[in-house]
Amino acid sequence: MIKNLSQLDATLGRADAGGWSSKVGNNIQDQFNHLEMPGVEKSSDTKTFGDFLQDSIGKVNAMQNDADVAMQKLASGESKDLHETLLAVEKAEISFKAMNQVRSKVIDAYKEIMRMQI
Numbered sequence: 001m002i003k004n005l006s007q008l009d010a011t012l013g014r015a016d017a018g019g020w021s022s023k024v025g026n027n028i029q030d031q032f033n034h035l036e037m038p039g040v041e042k043s044s045d046t047k048t049f050g051d052f053l054q055d056s057i058g059k060v061n062a063m064q065n066d067a068d069v070a071m072q073k074l075a076s077g078e079s080k081d082l083h084e085t086l087l088a089v090e091k092a093e094i095s096f097k098a099m100n101q102v103r104s105k106v107i108d109a110y111k112e113i114m115r116m117q118i
Contacts, residue, residue, distance in 0.1 A: 053102075056099065056102070057099065059095070060092075060095045060096055060099045063088070063091050063092040063095050063096075064092045064096065066088050066091075066092070067085075067088040067089045067091070067092035070084065070085040070088040070089070071085060071088075071089065073085075
């Protein structure tokens with residue numbers, strides 16, 4: 001079980017991931033722009049929480065796409081390597097479950113913040 005964001009980033013960083021689709025990537029960026037600190041300039045090497053989430057979701061999406069391609073190749077007979085196909089599918093499944101855990105934690109934290117009285 002992944003217990004914090006750095007473990008998720010390390011887990012997802014080991015996977016070979018491509019880019020996120022521009023449509024979904026733009027939507028995610030729009031949703032998380034408000035998470036940047038007001039009055040603090042963003043340097044080129046500083047990543048916001050929104051950037052981290054966008055990168056992580058992109059990696060999960062790429063693993064899902066890789067698993068789909070591996071299954072299609074196996075079904076069409078292009079590939080006979082069942083082990084590599086199963087590994088790609090399991091990587092995609094584990095990363096998706098980890099992403100859902102992080103999503104749940106973020107939503108719980110948001111709800112907790114909304115319950116706070118000022």
